[in-house]
Amino acid sequence: MSEIKAELKRILIRHEGRxxxxxxxxxxxxxxxxxxxxxxLVIRELxxxxxPVASSTEAPAGYFIVGTRQEAEEYAQSIRRRLIxxxxxxxDFRRAADLYLTPATQARMV
Numbered sequence: 001m002s003e004i005k006a007e008l009k010r011i012l013i014r015h016e017g018r019x020x021x022x023x024x025x026x027x028x029x030x031x032x033x034x035x036x037x038x039x040x041l042v043i044r045e046l047x048x049x050x051x052p053v054a055s056s057t058e059a060p061a062g063y064f065i066v067g068t069r070q071e072a073e074e075y076a077q078s079i080r081r082r083l084i085x086x087x088x089x090x091x092d093f094r095r096a097a098d099l100y101l102t103p104a105t106q107a108r109m110v
Contacts, residue, residue, distance in 0.1 A: 005042050021062030
């Protein structure tokens with residue numbers, strides 16, 4: 001995996017700035033993977049080791065090395081928004097599960 005990490009780092013360094021983003025699918029293809037799961041795991045390791053890899057789901061979508069403080073801040077804010085959205089989704093799910101799994105609801109299911 002360290003060879004993949006080193007090569008992925010070399011590739012990502014050539015993709016500095018959001019305008020140079022490269023998709024996970026493209027990266028996976030470069031390594032012969034069918035999906036980008038392994039790529040995402042290695043990118044997480046690279047971030048932990050200090051490489052500021054960001055991503056975007058809006059065009060141009062993909063992974064990139066932040067090129068400016070503004071890009072870094074925008075990415076940090078997008079992560080924060082996702083955390084808030086996930087917390088709301090988790091709360092709503094728990095409420096729905098509690099309602100659905102009450103004894104009266106369970107009796108209706110039988």
